[in-house]
Amino acid sequence: DAKTTQPTSMDCAEGRAANLPCNHSTISGNEYVYWYRQIHSQGPQYIIHGLKNNETNEMASLIITEDRKSSTLILPHATLRDTAVYYCIVRVRETSGSRLTFGEGTQLTVNP
Amino acid sequence: DTAVSQTPKYLVTQMGNDKSIKCEQNLGHDTMYWYKQDSKKFLKIMFSYNNKELIINETVPNRFSPKSPDKAHLNLHINSLELGDSAVYFCASSQFSTPGQGSGYTFGSGTRLTVV
Numbered sequence: 001d002a003k004t005t006q007p008t009s010m011d012c013a014e015g016r017a018a019n020l021p022c023n024h025s026t027i028s029g030n031e032y033v034y035w036y037r038q039i040h041s042q043g044p045q046y047i048i049h050g051l052k053n054n055e056t057n058e059m060a061s062l063i064i065t066e067d068r069k070s071s072t073l074i075l076p077h078a079t080l081r082d083t084a085v086y087y088c089i090v091r092v093r094e095t096s097g098s099r100l101t102f103g104e105g106t107q108l109t110v111n112p
Numbered sequence: 113d114t115a116v117s118q119t120p121k122y123l124v125t126q127m128g129n130d131k132s133i134k135c136e137q138n139l140g141h142d143t144m145y146w147y148k149q150d151s152k153k154f155l156k157i158m159f160s161y162n163n164k165e166l167i168i169n170e171t172v173p174n175r176f177s178p179k180s181p182d183k184a185h186l187n188l189h190i191n192s193l194e195l196g197d198s199a200v201y202f203c204a205s206s207q208f209s210t211p212g213q214g215s216g217y218t219f220g221s222g223t224r225l226t227v228v
Contacts, residue, residue, distance in 0.1 A: 043222050
């Protein structure tokens with residue numbers, strides 16, 4: 001699985017958009033970009049994933065650059081409950097025997 | 113209904129004891145996992161089972177033995193507990209996806225194991 005680089009921490013004001021970057025310059029053509037988050041003392045939570053097109057769901061939007069070497073997770077209106085560690089993971093499509101490999105992630109703190 | 117449930121939530125035990133953590137998922141997923149999160153907050157995979165068959169076995173001491181009686185359950189038994197085993201253990205499940213479909217992992221809420 002390709003390695004990812006994320007900032008260690010970020011701050012965001014409540015109600016504003018939170019834009020979390022991720023670099024994955026060695027991504028392969030068959031690798032997806034997945035985002036998870038872990039709120040303190042809870043299990044990781046799946047947010048969104050994509051291959052090359054931008055994706056949106058009820059939680060967030062995922063913007064992937066045309067060369068696929070970086071991506072941005074966007075939380076359009078951050079709330080205090082969005083304070084968490086956000087993990088960007090690049091891996092092949094989920095198959096039997098595959099695994100999620102977590103890095104250090106970005107600690108997002110949403111401030112009132 | 114909790115999708116992936118682990119018991120117990122907290123476990124405090126003495127060194128040398130044997131303990132088990134149970135995990136059940138009601139999502140109909142065919143793959144289950146155990147992850148360990150240490151004090152530095154790194155999440156590392158330990159084991160994975162697909163339809164009761166062990167498919168991932170990371171470099172984990174033999175004292176750790178997973179057991180999957182059916183595809184909805186994956187238990188973790190730990191023998192001769194050591195201080196270094198103190199961590200939060202997360203169970204997770206996923207579905208072997210077919211092309212065009214995507215599903216993430218669903219994690220349990222974790223079991224905080226403290227060995228004293």
